[in-house]
Every structure is written in C-alpha cells, then in structure tokens.
Amino acid sequence: MSTPATPTRKIQKVDSVTIRFVGDSGDGMQLTGTEFTKASALAGNDLATFPDYPAEIRAPAGSLFGVSGYQLNFSSKDIHTPGDQPDVLVAMNPAAFKTNVADLKVGGMLIVNTGAFTGPNLEKAGYKSNPLEDEALRQNYRLFAVDISQLTETALEGSGLSSKEIARCKNYFALGLMFWLYNRDAEHEIGNINKKFAKKPEIAAANVTVFKAGYAYGETSEVFLSSYEVPAAKLAPGVYRNVTGNFATALGFAAVARQTGRQVFLGSYPITPATEILHELSALKDHGVVTYQAEDEIAGIGSAIGAAFGGALACTSTSGPGLALKAEMIGLACITELPLVIVNVQRGGPSTGMPTKTEQADLLFALFGRHGECPVPVIAAQSPADCFYAAMEAMKVAVKWMTPVILLTDGYLANGSEPFRIPDPASLPQVKVSYQTQANGEKGEFLPYKRDAKLVRPWAVPGAAGLEHRVGGLEKDSLTGMVSYDGSNHEKMVRTRAQKVANVVEDVPDLTVSGPAKGKVLLLSWGGTYGSVRTTAELLQAEGKSVAHAHLRWLNPLPKNLGAVLRSYERVVVPEVNSGQLAFYLRASFPGVDPVQFNRINGKPIKTFELAAAVRELL
Amino acid sequence: METTTNGQAKTSLPTLTKKDFESGVDPRWCPGCGDFSIINQVQKLMPNVGVPREKIVFISGIGCSSRFPYYMNNYGMHTLHGRAPSFASGLKVSRPDLMVWVITGDGDALAIGGNHFIHAMRRNMDLKLVMFNNRIYGLTKGQVSPTSELGKKTKSTPYGSPDYPFNPPALALGAGATFVARAVDVEGAHMGQMLKSAAEHKGSAYVEVYQNCPVFNDGAYTYMTDKAVRADSILRMEQGKPLLFGKDNKKGIRLNPQTVHLEVVTLGENGITEKDILVHDATHADPTIAFMLANITGKPGFPTPIGVFRSVRMPTCDELTWEQIEDVKAKKGPGSLEKLLASGETWTVK
Ligand code: SF4
Numbered sequence: 001m002s003t004p005a006t007p008t009r010k011i012q013k014v015d016s017v018t019i020r021f022v023g024d025s026g027d028g029m030q031l032t033g034t035e036f037t038k039a040s041a042l043a044g045n046d047l048a049t050f051p052d053y054p055a056e057i058r059a060p061a062g063s064l065f066g067v068s069g070y071q072l073n074f075s076s077k078d079i080h081t082p083g084d085q086p087d088v089l090v091a092m093n094p095a096a097f098k099t100n101v102a103d104l105k106v107g108g109m110l111i112v113n114t115g116a117f118t119g120p121n122l123e124k125a126g127y128k129s130n131p132l133e134d135e136a137l138r139q140n141y142r143l144f145a146v147d148i149s150q151l152t153e154t155a156l157e158g159s160g161l162s163s164k165e166i167a168r169c170k171n172y173f174a175l176g177l178m179f180w181l182y183n184r185d186a187e188h189e190i191g192n193i194n195k196k197f198a199k200k201p202e203i204a205a206a207n208v209t210v211f212k213a214g215y216a217y218g219e220t221s222e223v224f225l226s227s228y229e230v231p232a233a234k235l236a237p238g239v240y241r242n243v244t245g246n247f248a249t250a251l252g253f254a255a256v257a258r259q260t261g262r263q264v265f266l267g268s269y270p271i272t273p274a275t276e277i278l279h280e281l282s283a284l285k286d287h288g289v290v291t292y293q294a295e296d297e298i299a300g301i302g303s304a305i306g307a308a309f310g311g312a313l314a315c316t317s318t319s320g321p322g323l324a325l326k327a328e329m330i331g332l333a334c335i336t337e338l339p340l341v342i343v344n345v346q347r348g349g350p351s352t353g354m355p356t357k358t359e360q361a362d363l364l365f366a367l368f369g370r371h372g373e374c375p376v377p378v379i380a381a382q383s384p385a386d387c388f389y390a391a392m393e394a395m396k397v398a399v400k401w402m403t404p405v406i407l408l409t410d411g412y413l414a415n416g417s418e419p420f421r422i423p424d425p426a427s428l429p430q431v432k433v434s435y436q437t438q439a440n441g442e443k444g445e446f447l448p449y450k451r452d453a454k455l456v457r458p459w460a461v462p463g464a465a466g467l468e469h470r471v472g473g474l475e476k477d478s479l480t481g482m483v484s485y486d487g488s489n490h491e492k493m494v495r496t497r498a499q500k501v502a503n504v505v506e507d508v509p510d511l512t513v514s515g516p517a518k519g520k521v522l523l524l525s526w527g528g529t530y531g532s533v534r535t536t537a538e539l540l541q542a543e544g545k546s547v548a549h550a551h552l553r554w555l556n557p558l559p560k561n562l563g564a565v566l567r568s569y570e571r572v573v574v575p576e577v578n579s580g581q582l583a584f585y586l587r588a589s590f591p592g593v594d595p596v597q598f599n600r601i602n603g604k605p606i607k608t609f610e611l612a613a614a615v616r617e618l619l
Numbered sequence: 620m621e622t623t624t625n626g627q628a629k630t631s632l633p634t635l636t637k638k639d640f641e642s643g644v645d646p647r648w649c650p651g652c653g654d655f656s657i658i659n660q661v662q663k664l665m666p667n668v669g670v671p672r673e674k675i676v677f678i679s680g681i682g683c684s685s686r687f688p689y690y691m692n693n694y695g696m697h698t699l700h701g702r703a704p705s706f707a708s709g710l711k712v713s714r715p716d717l718m719v720w721v722i723t724g725d726g727d728a729l730a731i732g733g734n735h736f737i738h739a740m741r742r743n744m745d746l747k748l749v750m751f752n753n754r755i756y757g758l759t760k761g762q763v764s765p766t767s768e769l770g771k772k773t774k775s776t777p778y779g780s781p782d783y784p785f786n787p788p789a790l791a792l793g794a795g796a797t798f799v800a801r802a803v804d805v806e807g808a809h810m811g812q813m814l815k816s817a818a819e820h821k822g823s824a825y826v827e828v829y830q831n832c833p834v835f836n837d838g839a840y841t842y843m844t845d846k847a848v849r850a851d852s853i854l855r856m857e858q859g860k861p862l863l864f865g866k867d868n869k870k871g872i873r874l875n876p877q878t879v880h881l882e883v884v885t886l887g888e889n890g891i892t893e894k895d896i897l898v899h900d901a902t903h904a905d906p907t908i909a910f911m912l913a914n915i916t917g918k919p920g921f922p923t924p925i926g927v928f929r930s931v932r933m934p935t936c937d938e939l940t941w942e943q944i945e946d947v948k949a950k951k952g953p954g955s956l957e958k959l960l961a962s963g964e965t966w967t968v969k
Contacts, residue, residue, distance in 0.1 A: 038964065237969055239965050239966070239968075240966050240967070240968060241961075241963050241964060241965045242964070251959070251960070254959055255959060258954070258955065259956055263713060265709065265713045284959070285943065285944050285947045286944075286950075286951040287959050290944070292708070294708075294709075295734055295735065298702060298705065299704075299705035299708070299734075299735055302702045302706050302709060303705050305698075306696070306710035307709040307710055307712070309676075309694075309696055309706070310710045310713045310717065311713075311714070312713045312714075314709075329702070332699055336696075425957060462673060462675075462676050462710075462714065463674055463716070465671065468673055468695075469694065470642070470688050470689050470691075470696070471697070472695075472696060472697025472698065473681075473697060473698060482644065482689070
C-alpha cells in the first residue's frame with residue numbers, strides 16, 4: 001500500500017459518526033475499538049468511547065452472553081457522549097449481530113463477517129435460519145456482507161501460522177477496512193502493530209498483512225461506493241491524551257502526590273469496575289504513590305485510615321458492594337476526623353447485580369448509608385476526563401477539612417474514554433498539607449480536637465514529639481479527644497462535625513446554567529449523566545426550545561444557589577440511571593420543589609433521543 | 620516521609636522511664652483483671668525498645684483489651700472490632716519508620732478479625748501483635764469466644780458450647796507468622812521477656828498472653844498456673860535447651876522417630892536419657908516442630924508450652940514494598956508532575 005487512501009472513489013464529508021464493533025470476547029473487539037479511537041484522535045476529532053463487555057472472562061465462543069462490544073463516537077464538533085445509536089455496526093458473528101442489530105440506526109451501515117454465520121454459530125445464537133437472508137434486514141440497513149474469516153485466511157496463506165492464530169488476526173481485517181472507510185492514517189497504524197507485537201514478529205507481520213488486506217478490500221472491491229471523512233474538531237489547542245475514567249482517577253491521585261511531595265496511599269481490594277484504579281496507581285510507584293492490595297474491602301479502607309493517621313494522603317477504591325462493607329469504617333474516619341477519599345465506581349446493584357454495567361444507584365447510600373450521624377462530603381465526576389479533577393478536588397477537600405470524602409464515578413465513566421487536554425500544573429486544584437508541629441493547649445499540652453475558625457481539627461502525625469495522642473471510635477471530648485460519655489458533649493460533637501462538613505460549601509462553586517436563566521424547563525444532571533443530558537439540552541436548544549441545563553458536581557454540600565436555580569424554572573427534569581434518588585434528595589432538601597423524573601435502570605447510559613422526546617412532551 | 624525501617628535508632632534517645640509511657644488516664648479494667656499485669660510489662664519495656672516514644676504507635680480493636688492505647692502515652696488508635704491489623708498494616712507500609720503494636724483479644728483477633736489476623740501474619744508485616752486470651756467475651760458480658768473450650772457454659776451457650784476452639788499459636792504459625800510466643804499474665808517477668816523478644820523481632824510477631832478474666836471466666840488457667848500443678852503442667856521453651864519440665868525436670872518432650880509425633884517421656888525410664896529429648900530451636904526456618912509444639916496445648920497428658928515457638932528473620936512486607944519503590948524510582952529516573960501528566964500516547968492540537 002502506498003500512502004493512506006489514494007481515493008479512487010468520492011469522499012463524503014460527515015460531522016459525526018458512531019461506530020460499534022461487536023464480536024466474541026475472544027475476537028479482539030476492544031483492541032479494534034481502541035486502535036480506531038487512537039487514529040480518530042490523531043485525525044483531530046473530538047471523541048467519546050464506551051466498551052461493553054460480558055461479566056464472564058471467557059464466555060463460551062459464539063454464545064449470546066459472551067458478546068463484547070466497543071462503541072466510539074467521533075466528530076468534527078464538541079461531543080459529550082459515545083453516541084446513542086450506532087451509524088455503523090461491525091458484527092463478527094451471529095451472537096454479536098443478534099444482540100446489537102436492534103440498536104443500529106435505521107439506514108445504518110451493517111458490516112457482517114459472513115464467514116462466522118455458519119451452522120453451529122447460528123445455532124448458538126438461537127437462529128434457525130441465516131438472518132442475513134432476511135429481506136427486511138436489507139430494507140432497513142445497508143448490509144455489507146464480507147467473509148472476513150475467509151479473506152483473512154487467504155491473506156495469510158503460506159504464512160505458516162496455525163488456523164487458530166490466523167483466526168485471531170481477523171479483527172485487523174475489520175480495522176483495516178474501517179481505516180479505508182474513514183480515511184485514517186494506515187501507515188501510523190502499521191507502526192502501532194509492529195510496536196505492539198514487537199516480541200512476536202511473525203504475529204506482527206501477520207496482523208499487518210491482514211490489516212492491509214482489509215484496507216485494500218475497501219479500496220478495490222466495488223462494494224463501497226464512497227468513503228467518508230470526519231473533519232478535525234475545533235478543540236482547544238494543547239497536548240491531548242485519551243483517558244478512561246478509572247485511569248484519570250488514578251492520574252488525579254498521582255498528581256496530588258507529585259504536587260504536594262507527600263505520599264499518596266491507596267488501600268484497595270479488587271472489584272469490578274473499580275479495579276483499574278488499583279492497577280494504574282500500582283504502576284505509578286515512581287511518582288510517590290504507595291499501593292496496598294488488602295485482604296478484603298474492609299481492610300482496604302482500614303489500611304488507608306491507618307496510613308492517614310500516619311500522615312499519608314489516603315484513598316481507597318471500590319464499587320457498591322465494597323462501599324457497603326466499608327460503611328462502618330467511614331464512620332470511624334468521620335468520628336476520628338481523618339482525611340480520606342473513598343472512590344465508589346457505581347455499578348448495577350443491589351448485591352452482585354450487574355457488575356460490568358453502569359448505574360447511579362449509590363447516591364443516597366453515599367450520602368446517608370452509615371449508622372449514626374455521619375455526614376461526609378460527596379462529589380461526583382461528570383465525564384471520564386473529569387475523574388482526574390474530581391479526584392484532586394476530593395483529596396483537596398479531605399485534607400483541608402480533615403474529613404472522609406466520597407467520590408462517585410460509575411461503570412460508564414470508568415470504562416468510557418475521551419480526550420483529556422493535559423493541564424498546566426499551575427491550573428490544578430491545590431492540595432495543601434500541613435501537619436501540626438506544636439502543642440496548642442494553654443498548658444503546653446496538645447489538644448487534638450481543638451478546632452480552628454472553620455471547625456477543622458489539627459493533623460498531628462506520629463514522629464512529632466510531644467503531640468502523642470489517641471484517636472478512636474468512641475465519642476471524644478471536644479478538646480482532648482479522650483473518651484467522653486457525656487451526653488451534652490456528644491450533642492456538641494455531632495453538631496460540630498455536621499457543621500464542619502456544611503462549611504465545605506465554601507469550596508463548592510455556585511451552580512452555573514447553560515441556556516436561559518429562567519424559563520420552562522431545567523434539565524438537572526449529576527455524575528455520569530452529564531454527557532447525555534448536555535447533548536439533549538443542546539439538541540433542544542437548537543430546536544429553539546426554552547430548555548436550560550445545569551450539572552451538580554458536589555452532592556454534599558449542595559451549591560448555595562441550587563434552591564434559587566431550581567425555582568427559576570417551571571419544571572425541573574432530573575434524568576438519572578436509578579429510580580429517582582437525586583429527585584428524592586431534592587424534594588427533601590427544597591420543600592416545594594417537585595422534579596419530573598426521567599429514569600432508566602437498564603445498565604446503560606441515558607439515550608439522548610429518549611430524553612429529548614420526554615422533554616418535548618413537557619414543552 | 621522517612622522510609623527507614625524501625626530498626627534500632629541511631630541517635631541517642633532521651634532516657635525515659637515507665638512513667639513516661641503512662642497517659643495519665645487510669646485503666647478502667649475490673650479489679651484483678653489480667654490486663655493490668657500486661658500493661659505493666661509493656662510500659663516497663665517501652666523505654667528499652669530503642670525507638671523514640673513518638674514513633675511508637677499502639678492500635679487496638681474492640682474489647683476489654685482494646686482500651687489499652689488510651690492508657691499509653693504514645694500515638695494510638697482505638698479502632699473497630701477485629702480490624703486493628705488492617706489499620707496497623709496500612710500505617711506500617713506507609714510509615715515503615717514507626718514501630719507498630721496491635722493490642723487485641725481472642726474475640727477481636729480470631730472471630731470478627733480472623734481474616735485480618737491471618738493476613739497480617741502471612742504478609743510478615745512488621746507488627747507486634749499481642750493477643751490477650753481470656754477465652755471469653757468480657758466487654759459484652761460473657762459469651763463463648765473462639766478460644767473457649769468445647770462444652771463451655773456461658774450466657775450464649777447455656778447448655779454448653781458445641782464449637783471447637785482455635786489453637787492460636789498454631790493458627791499464627793499456619794498463617795506464616797515469623798515470630799510466635801506465648802506468655803501468662805501471672806508470670807510477669809517471663810511475659811516481659813516475650814514482649815521484649817517480639818519488640819526486637821523484625822516481622823510479624825504474635826504474642827499470646829493467657830489472661831484471667833476474674834469476672835466472666837475466673838480461673839481459666841488455674842489448671843496450669845496453680846502452684847501445686849505448675850511445674851508439671853507448664854513446659855518452658857528456651858532456645859537451645861532440651862524441652863524438660865516437671866518438679867525435678869525429669870519429664871521431657873521427645874519426637875518419637877517411629878510415630879513422628881511428640882510424646883512425654885521421663886528421664887531414666889525405658890532407657891530415656893537427655894539425648895532423647897527434643898532441643899528447642901525456634902529459629903528453624905521450617906515451622907513444623909513449632910507447630911507440633913503448639914498443638915500439644917490442651918492435649919491430655921501434655922504440659923502447656925510457653926515461650927517462643929518460632930523466631931525467624933525474613934524480609935517483611937513493608938521492607939519489600941519500599942525496596943520495590945526504590946527500585947522503580949531508580950529505573951525510571953526523576954519524574955515531575957509535568958512528565959506524569961504527559962506520559963502515554965499524546966497528540967497535539969494546534
Ligand atoms: S470483664 Fe474481664 S477481661 Fe474485661 S476488664 Fe473485666 S476482668 Fe478484665
């Protein structure tokens with residue numbers, strides 16, 4: 001192949017495309033998706049991705065529940081979601097076809113590996129006959145039947161590879177074809193393949209051959225009448241990298257370690273979909289991070305609290321079931337007033353629920369799910385890249401206010417990705433650490449619970465001579481920290497701890513609204529629904545509708561102006577991936593405010609066209 | 620943050636006395652409780668462990684024993700039921716320069732905290748874990764614990780306990796503890812020795828202290844501590860010495876070569892001489908004999924061993940963690956916030 005795309009056919013310009021790659025978990029769809037993503041980023045598109053894989057690690061080949069997918073939305077415009085319905089579906093086998101075809105836009109492009117539509121595979125997917133022969137299918141979609149399996153085999157004839165190894169290359173055929181279809185830089189990808197498989201040159205060579213074959217198929221076969229081009233988006237100038245939410249969370253914590261020169265300590269226990277935070281931070285040991293994989297969820301947070309007592313900037317990462325196990329420990333961090341960030345990557349619940357699917361159903365649990373009066377600040381990240389800033393902010397608040405902070409993300413943010421503009425270090429949230437070095441009592445004694453004007457107690461860490469003190473779970477005297485069973489002291493301490501957390505509001509920016517400052521409808525999102533709700537609002541605004549959008553990042557304390565904002569609109573719509581938890585919280589917090597709920601609990605992000613339709617009904 | 624280990628401090632320490640380790644809060648244990656004798660020994664030991672007072676941390680869980688940190692004039696944490704080893708492990712990994720003690724009880728360490736206990740031991744985390752074993756739940760007023768005898772009648776087992784108890788040193792050894800010892804509350808000097816050895820040990824150190832709870836389980840250990848029976852019922856294990864016991868030190872422990880089991884023999888009977896008696900070696904890397912010794916506890920006809928079962932130096936979890944960090948730092952070279960942020964695959968938008 002000479003240069004990328006010596007087009008012999010016309011190139012159509014399009015604004016935005018959503019592609020979904022689906023196949024067996026062994027088909028390499030995640031790799032195909034990420035490679036295509038990288039190429040789109042290099043081409044200057046704005047983008048957002050979302051992988052969707054089964055809970056089983058290696059589900060039986062060809063089975064319906066073993067289907068793995070990767071969706072990518074790339075655009076010449078500013079986008080906020082991986083897209084609702086794909087414009088293009090690349091399906092590698094009947095099971096993948098069956099579980100995804102209904103999502104494809106009518107008139108969308110359907111590229112199918114016919115080589116996998118054989119008797120046994122059709123049977124595993126529950127088909128009695130070949131669905132590709134269905135006339136209705138051809139009427140609804142633009143079907144491109146390509147025998148990718150056979151074409152891959154042909155390309156690798158005489159390569160000496162086993163048939164199993166050859167079968168594993170076929171995702172590169174699909175990738176090559178898509179590279180041609182969207183005029184991506186093929187030479188660059190060939191470099192990537194060689195780098196990725198540097199240790200296995202024969203596999204590298206095979207993948208390159210198949211990739212080129214896929215590219216050439218697009219170019220030479222008469223199947224595709226045109227190829228497409230999505231022009232570069234007008235992104236803010238700067239250096240970018242693509243980040244998933246989990247990676248960005250880890251990066252945020254490591255940035256805190258670098259910024260402060262203090263140790264960041266992560267105590268954690270593996271749990272889907274939060275585990276990558278532990279992986280990523282474990283790899284960042286050279287940046288001042290200490291990670292500790294504990295024996296269970298409880299010890300994960302326990303080790304972090306122990307490290308916090310020792311002066312570390314401590315955090316723990318988990319998902320819903322783990323947060324439940326950590327609840328008692330959060331109470332201890334609250335009563336001892338030690339800084340700590342608890343990251344909860346929400347997933348479908350209750351119990352084991354749907355571990356690989358997203359949900360926002362831990363909001364009320366994060367706010368209230370502890371025994372006793374135990375308020376903690378709660379922040380929720382709004383996009384994969386925002387996880388970076390949210391992690392830094394959560395740590396900033398934890399340390400400044402000597403309190404545990406819960407950071408909520410979700411499976412959708414954690415695994416989804418988007419470009420992250422590398423920030424100027426000076427612009428980052430500043431985490432300021434100061435340890436007590438001197439006695440603060442009138443008699444020269446150290447009083448660990450003597451507070452400053454903001455009600456924050458001092459942080460004295462082992463090694464500081466003369467400041468030896470004890471902290472613990474028993475209620476403590478309001479100055480000395482020694483055990484106190486005095487009722488009035490307890491009341492004072494409960495109220496003081498609550499007031500301190502309420503004071504955090506000074507670090508919570510006022511809510512900003514995009515769209516009219518008053519009007520018919522306000523869409524209020526929180527956490528991972530930001531992208532879908534934002535897109536919906538933009539869509540409706542473009543239609544000339546009086547719709548505004550505001551997004552809540554801090555859930556406790558709530559922004560000072562929230563009540564006023566809510567009361568500026570006739571209707572407040574709260575879209576959530578739960579059965580109405582923020583709506584419930586708003587009703588309780590702002591008497592008279594009765595939001596309209598829009599709820600989906602299907603393990604997937606909210607679809608903009610569904611939300612837009614619901615909002616149109618209100619207007 | 621310092622990353623040194625808690626080995627003996629190089630600078631000279633101010634001379635402190637036992638009093639300097641008393642917090643000024645009077646212990647609130649019941650009169651006659653065995654806990655008094657334990658805190659007395661710990662406070663006596665503290666000026667001599669070679670670590671500055673402000674670098675010693677006591678961490679406890681929940682239970683009578685766990686009030687301990689409040690009475691010590693060190694940094695301390697009184698945490699959650701069973702969870703003390705988790706806090707201690709996090710603190711030790713984060714701050715290897717500190718000397719970290721865990722104070723716990725049989726219910727705290729072996730029931731609700733069993734998981735944390737075995738994992739702290741297997742990691743060879745450099746913690747000194749002292750478990751007060753009174754074979755009962757004291758703070759909740761008398762229920763069977765994981766070390767209560769089979770058939771024991773308590774408020775929660777009015778017809779007798781159907782549970783077999785743990786053998787704590789055997790559990791600790793099985794979990795991989797590199798230092799395991801047993802002491803008895805009424806033998807203060809011996810207990811002091813055990814605590815001192817634990818303090819000097821680098822790695823997971825477990826000291827079981829038989830502790831009498833005069834309120835809910837009085838006399839739990841009189842079967843071995845009563846003057847009349849003491850000599851015949853306690854086996855004092857001493858490094859390098861034959862395992863002899865009894866009034867005139869005539870009884871001994873032998874490893875029967877045929878059955879490969881420990882047995883009690885008497886010198887001068889059946890041709891037994893001192894040469895047949897097992898010589899105690901707690902430093903053997905293989906914990907098998909230590910495990911056999913732990914398992915004679917409570918066996919009819921056998922004495923109860925006290926002393927050090929095992930003391931083996933192995934790299935600790937905290938040491939290995941920091942070695943690795945230093946290695947990675949050396950390999951990757953000096954970094955910066957800018958480099959961290961810009962790592963990975965990037966592209967530029969102009
Ligand atoms: S209940 Fe027993 S163990 Fe607890 S303090 Fe009283 S005597 Fe000691």
